[in-house]
Amino acid sequence: MKETLLKIKNYFQSVHFKKYAKRFGIFILVLIGLLLLACGGLSIYFNQNKTEIIAKINTKINENINGKFHIGDFHYKFLTGFPNFTLALKDVELKDNKWNTHHHTLLKAQEIEARLNVWSLLQKEVNIHKILINDADIYIYKTKDGYTNSDIFKPKKKKTPESKSKPETTIDEIDLSDVHVIIDNQLGNKLFDFDVHSLKSKVDYDGDNWNTDLFLYTQIKSLAFNTVHGSFAKEKELKGTLSVTYHADKQKIDVSTKNLKIGSDSFDIAAYFNIGKTNSLFGININTRILWSNASNLLSGNISSKLNRFDLKKPIDVNCDLKGDLNVHDDPKIVVQAVAKNNELTIPDGQIDKCNFRGIFTNNFKPKDGFNDPNSAVILTRFSGEYENIPLTIPQVVISNLEKPIATGNVSSDFDIERLNQVSNEKWIHFEDGHAKANLKFQFDIVDLYITKPRFIGNIDIDDASFHYIPKNIQAVKTNIHLNFTEKALIIKQIAYKHKKNTIFIDGKIDNFLNLYYDAPEKMVVNWNIYCPNIDLKQFLGVLASSQKKKAAIKNNKRTTISSHLRNVIENCVVVIDIKADKINYNKLTATNTKATISMLNSKLVIKNGSLQTSGGNITFNSEVLPSGKNYAFSSNAQVNRVDIASFLRSFNNFGITSFNPNNIKGKLTSTANVSGFINSQGELITNSMHGKLDFKVNQGALLNFEPIVKVGKFAFPFRDVNNITFSDLSGHLNMRGEQIDVNNLTISSSVLNIDVDGIYSFGRGTNLALTIPLRNSKNDAKLASKAERDAVRERGIVLHLLAVDDEGKMKIKWGKKDK
Numbered sequence: 081m082k083e084t085l086l087k088i089k090n091y092f093q094s095v096h097f098k099k100y101a102k103r104f105g106i107f108i109l110v111l112i113g114l115l116l117l118a119c120g121g122l123s124i125y126f127n128q129n130k131t132e133i134i135a136k137i138n139t140k141i142n143e144n145i146n147g148k149f150h151i152g153d154f155h156y157k158f159l160t161g162f163p164n165f166t167l168a169l170k171d172v173e174l175k176d177n178k179w180n181t182h183h184h185t186l187l188k189a190q191e192i193e194a195r196l197n198v199w200s201l202l203q204k205e206v207n208i209h210k211i212l213i214n215d216a217d218i219y220i221y222k223t224k225d226g227y228t229n230s231d232i233f234k235p236k237k238k239k240t241p242e243s244k245s246k247p248e249t250t251i252d253e254i255d256l257s258d259v260h261v262i263i264d265n266q267l268g269n270k271l272f273d274f275d276v277h278s279l280k281s282k283v284d285y286d287g288d289n290w291n292t293d294l295f296l297y298t299q300i301k302s303l304a305f306n307t308v309h310g311s312f313a314k315e316k317e318l319k320g321t322l323s324v325t326y327h328a329d330k331q332k333i334d335v336s337t338k339n340l341k342i343g344s345d346s347f348d349i350a351a352y353f354n355i356g357k358t359n360s361l362f363g364i365n366i367n368t369r370i371l372w373s374n375a376s377n378l379l380s381g382n383i384s385s386k387l388n389r390f391d392l393k394k395p396i397d398v399n400c401d402l403k404g405d406l407n408v409h410d411d412p413k414i415v416v417q418a419v420a421k422n423n424e425l426t427i428p429d430g431q432i433d434k435c436n437f438r439g440i441f442t443n444n445f446k447p448k449d450g451f452n453d454p455n456s457a458v459i460l461t462r463f464s465g466e467y468e469n470i471p472l473t474i475p476q477v478v479i480s481n482l483e484k485p486i487a488t489g490n491v492s493s494d495f496d497i498e499r500l501n502q503v504s505n506e507k508w509i510h511f512e513d514g515h516a517k518a519n520l521k522f523q524f525d526i527v528d529l530y531i532t533k534p535r536f537i538g539n540i541d542i543d544d545a546s547f548h549y550i551p552k553n554i555q556a557v558k559t560n561i562h563l564n565f566t567e568k569a570l571i572i573k574q575i576a577y578k579h580k581k582n583t584i585f586i587d588g589k590i591d592n593f594l595n596l597y598y599d600a601p602e603k604m605v606v607n608w609n610i611y612c613p614n615i616d617l618k619q620f621l622g623v624l625a626s627s628q629k630k631k632a633a634i635k636n637n638k639r640t641t642i643s644s645h646l647r648n649v650i651e652n653c654v655v656v657i658d659i660k661a662d663k664i665n666y667n668k669l670t671a672t673n674t675k676a677t678i679s680m681l682n683s684k685l686v687i688k689n690g691s692l693q694t695s696g697g698n699i700t701f702n703s704e705v706l707p708s709g710k711n712y713a714f715s716s717n718a719q720v721n722r723v724d725i726a727s728f729l730r731s732f733n734n735f736g737i738t739s740f741n742p743n744n745i746k747g748k749l750t751s752t753a754n755v756s757g758f759i760n761s762q763g764e765l766i767t768n769s770m771h772g773k774l775d776f777k778v779n780q781g782a783l784l785n786f787e788p789i790v791k792v793g794k795f796a797f798p799f800r801d802v803n804n805i806t807f808s809d810l811s812g813h814l815n816m817r818g819e820q821i822d823v824n825n826l827t828i829s830s831s832v833l834n835i836d837v838d839g840i841y842s843f844g845r846g847t848n849l850a851l852t853i854p855l856r857n858s859k860n861d862a863k864l865a866s867k868a869e870r871d872a873v874r875e876r877g878i879v880l881h882l883l884a885v886d887d888e889g890k891m892k893i894k895w896g897k898k899d900k
Contacts, residue, residue, distance in 0.1 A: 147176040147186070147232040167194045172216075176229040182221055184264070186229050189216030195253075210253035220263045226407070254281045268360075269308065269409045273301035274318075281324075288328035295321050300342075305404060306411045310381030316343045331356035342378065345370045353406070360406040369395050382453065386482065392435075393424035404451075411451040416441040425465065432472070435465035445480055456482040460489075469499040485526035490538075493518045497545055507550060513557075514545030520565065536565045569593055572608075585611045604653040612661040655680035666763070669694060669731030695731070697723030697748065708758065711766065715756035725749040725778055733765065747781025747807065755816060768819040768843045778810035783830065791893075797832060800857065806831040808861065819844050834858045834874055839884075847891060849884040 141149050152171025174187035193212035222228040256279035263272040281294040297319045303312040320340035326333050335351040351364040368375075375398055376387035397419045404412025418439045425435040438461045444450070445457035463474040470493060477489030497514040520538035542561040549556070562573040570593035575586035588608040657678035664671045676690035685705040692699055701718040720728070728749055729742040755772030759765055783789065783805040790802050812826035819842055826837035833856075839849035856877040864870045883896040 145174070145232045147174065147179070147229075149174050168192070169194065174232065176232040178227065178229070182223065182229070184219045184221040184229060185217070186220065186232060187216065187218055189213050189259075191215060209251075210255070211251050212255040212257070213259055214257045216256070216259045218259060218261045220261075222265045222267050222407075224266045226267055252283055254283070255279065265406060267409070268405070268407045269306055270406065271302045271304045271307050271311075273303075275299040275301060289326060291323070291325040293321055294324050304380065305402070306380070306409075309383075309411065312380050313342055313378045316378065318342050322349075330354070331359065343374065345374055362402075362404060362406055362412075364400075364402040366400040366402075367398070369397050371395050389428050391426040392420055393426075394420075394422075396420045396423065411443060413451050414441070414443045430468055432465040432467050435463075437461065437463040437465075453483040454481050456480075458482075469502045471495050479526065486523065487526060488521075488523045490521050491518070492520070497542060497547075509550060510548045512546040512548070514542055514547075514559070516540065516542045516545075537567060539564055565593070582615045583613055584615070601653050606653055606655045608655060608657040608659075610657050610659045612659065612664070614663045614665075615661050616665045664692065666731070668733075669728075671699075695723035695727040697721050699723065705759075710761055712759045712761075713756070714759060715772075716753065718751075718753045718755075720749055720751040720753070720776075722748040722750055722779070725781070744784050744786045745778075745781065746784065747778040747810065749776060749778055751776040770816045771818060772816050774814040774816065776812060776814070778807060781807040781810045783807070789832075797855075800832045800859075802832055812837070820846060823849060829858065829861060829870070829874075831859050832857075834861070842886065845886050845889065847884060847886040850897060851880075851882040851884060853880040853882060854878070855880060 150171075150173040151169050154167060154169045169192045170190070172187065172189045172192050173185060175185055179185065191214045193210075193214070195210040195212075220228065220230045222230075256276050259276040259279070261272075261274045261276055263270075265271070276296070276298045278297040279294065281292045283290050283292045298317070300311070300313045300316050300318055302314065304310060305312070318341065320337050322335050322337040322340070324333060324335050331354060333353045333355060335349070335353070337347075337349050339346045340349055341347075345368055348367040349364065351362070353362045354360055371394075372390065372392035373388070375396075376384045376390075378384075379387065399417045401415045402412045404410075416439075418441075420435055420437050420439070423435045425432040440459045441456070442459075443452065443456040445455050449455040458479040460477045460479075461475065463472070463477060465472055472491055472493055474489050474491045477487055477491075479485050479487045494517050495515070497511045497516045500509075500511050500516075518538070518540045520536040520540070522534055522536050524534035525532045540561070540563040542559070545559045545561065546557040547555075547559070556577055558576070560574060560576040562575070564571040564573055568591065570590040572586065572588040572590075575584075577584040577586060586608055588606060590604060590606050593604070655678075657676075657680070659674070659676050659678055661674040662672065664674045671692035671694040674690075674692040677688045679686040679688070685703075687701065687703040687705075690699075690701045690703065697720065699718060699720050701716055703714060703716040703718075705712050705714045707713075725745055725747050726742040729745070751774060753772065753774045755770050755774060757766065757770035757772075785803050786805075789805065807828065807830045809827055809829035813824040814826075815822035815824065821841045821843075823837050823839055823841055826835075828835040828837070834854055836852040837849055839847075841847050841849060852875075854875045854877060856873075858874075861870050861873065864873070881895065881897045883894050885892055885894065
């Protein structure tokens with residue numbers, strides 16, 4: 081290696097090398113001198129023939145235009161573009177003949193460089209090798225009647241046999257720098273506006289055909305295929321190399337490019353444009369992998385304003401196909417296809433994780449209905465994902481009419497219902513166990529891109545569900561629900577519900593469910609058929625609990641969620657229940673063979689045609705129960721028929737009466753009552769709260785060890801059995817007024833004596849009862865044949881008039897009549 085370097089060094093220092101180096105330097109100097117002489121000669125030639133050259137340029141241009149071409153100044157650029165002759169035109173304007181009508185100048189440039197072929201120029205011919213346009217405005221304008229200022233160029237004359245040998249003037253290269261290009265198509269309602277920073281094109285000709293690789297760097301101001309809807313790729317930079325081919329026989333331009341940069345994304349594009357007067361069809365096909373937000377921002381405003389409400393976290397594969405007519409006023413046909421895999425989809429109603437789908441957008445859903453929003457649709461196939469942790473599978477969903485969108489499709493889901501806890505932040509229901517399956521055909525409106533009024537046809541099956549309904553404090557375990565949605569009704573096939581010690585089997589039907597659910601939940605009637613082997617009524621009082629604060633909160637929400645709407649329906653619909661129970665417990669009351677029709681509306685419980693068997697008799701009743709603060713207000717019409725009075729009083733805690741207890745009385749009670757009052761949250765009757773009327777009669781009755789009677793009997797009736805008094809008649813009419821009861825015509829006909837009672841009995845203070853007690857022995861009165869005979873002898877003999885009055889909270893017996 082060292083020897084080679086030494087040889088090279090010695091060669092450069094040799095006389096032989098220096099001799100040739102000197103000759104080569106002289107050759108270069110001579111060549112530069114010749115170049116300068118040639119350029120100087122060209123400059124002299126231009127100056128001597130300037131008028132003739134300019135005249136020929138004007139002649140050449142004016143031969144090919146219908147309009148006016150104006151040059152403010154021109155000069156020769158020394159050495160620029162050598163060996164070509166470079167002529168710089170200053171302040172160039174090109175106008176068509178109708179400029180005075182529309183005032184749009186086709187070309188206005190600060191400078192245009194025209195590089196002319198020197199050899200052709202020496203032969204008195206102008207052959208433009210290259211055009212450079214700097215700092216210019218190009219405005220191509222088409223009127224609504226089809227006229228365009230680009231028609232300034234005259235059609236080419238057919239070649240004669242003599243002229244076929246003459247080559248036509250061609251432009252081999254075109255460069256644009258800082259050129260503003262506007263294509264304003266009033267006929268097609270289209271506007272293309274570009275700030276071209278740089279455009280370089282070298283054209284290869286094949287007869288009348290040509291092709292070029294065109295480098296373009298531009299700012300898109302407008303790419304509007306319909307100016308009503310706005311521009312595609314507005315304010316985006318476009319940079320790349322396009323392969324452009326022109327077919328003269330078809331009057332068609334084909335364009336293709338790879339990795340064209342629009343903004344920060346790369347695109348593969350294939351396009352064609354027909355430029356004939358009778359054929360202006362075009363097509364553009366775009367392929368890319370892009371983020372949803374970036375893709376949306378490339379579309380026109382009418383589309384992006386909707387798509388911007390959605391988002392996909394990861395890039396998606398997109399193909400966009402546009403086909404239209406440049407001279408047609410309507411939008412082009414747009415078909416966009418996209419593929420998302422394991423993505424995160426954000427929608428106005430929430431977020432769908434693990435999202436997969438194939439999607440198509442078209443603005444020509446029905447081929448004969450045009451290209452517009454009402455005829456636009458989004459079609460998603462093989463859609464899957466998790467909406468708020470709920471897995472969804474949708475084979476196909478079609479969102480049609482993007483002006484008033486409607487979505488239709490089929491959805492299925494299979495999940496543990498604990499996932500439902502993440503659906504609502506309102507925490508009105510909490511699920512613990514259970515599994516759900518759904519297979520539904522759906523349709524819903526989309527208002528402001530939110531899902532509204534979803535309608536379903538199909539089945540939902542829930543097994544072994546445990547949940548806590550928080551507003552009513554209801555706990556349920558091992559509940560099975562099977563629902564069938566039809567077009568006319570919601571059919572509840574089976575609900576098996578367990579709550580504490582209660583088991584309830586439910587089936588039912590809701591007519592016109594799909595319409596009333598959204599439009600008039602207060603008119604919805606839920607018809608339940610309920611069978612209970614055993615039920616404790618006190619445990620169900622919580623079902624009536626009011627949640628008015630929660631309702632107000634829902635009302636104040638700007639947008640009703642699915643969860644809040646469901647809760648609103650539950651609290652406002654009318655529930656009608658036909659109930660049958662083998663056994664019902666309420667406090668100490670045990671009833672069998674219970675039947676009733678129960679209606680629930682706005683937390684109000686209405687019971688009609690109720691009947692039950694208890695205490696050896698039966699009761700029929702109609703009642704209403706309504707939450708009132710922390711308690712429950714009730715009203716009832718009841719008929720009691722021959723129930724065991726002791727057992728009955730014991731079941732209702734003796735109705736709060738403390739002066740005697742159920743052990744003091746026996747017999748069969750028959751009664752009619754029209755009363756109202758209050759029950760506390762534990763299901764106990766609130767003492768002193770009852771109002772209304774009560775008529776009663778006791779058959780086969782007896783009063784056992786009743787202390788007030790026993791005390792009087794010790795000195796008044798020492799020879800009568802006052803510890804066991806039997807009754808032939810025990811009846812009365814009571815008017816209850818809360819703490820006090822008006823006792824009217826309380827008649828006691830017993831084995832010891834007869835008593836008539838009138839006045840006021842009080843649960844607190846204020847008792848004032850008048851007792852009329854004949855002292856005669858009434859033991860044998862029951863043997864008299866008729867009531868008239870018994871009434872005739874009732875007050876014979878000595879009659880005591882006593883008053884039972886309140887004495888500092890205790891009952892005191894004293895002499896006196898009622899009017900005193």
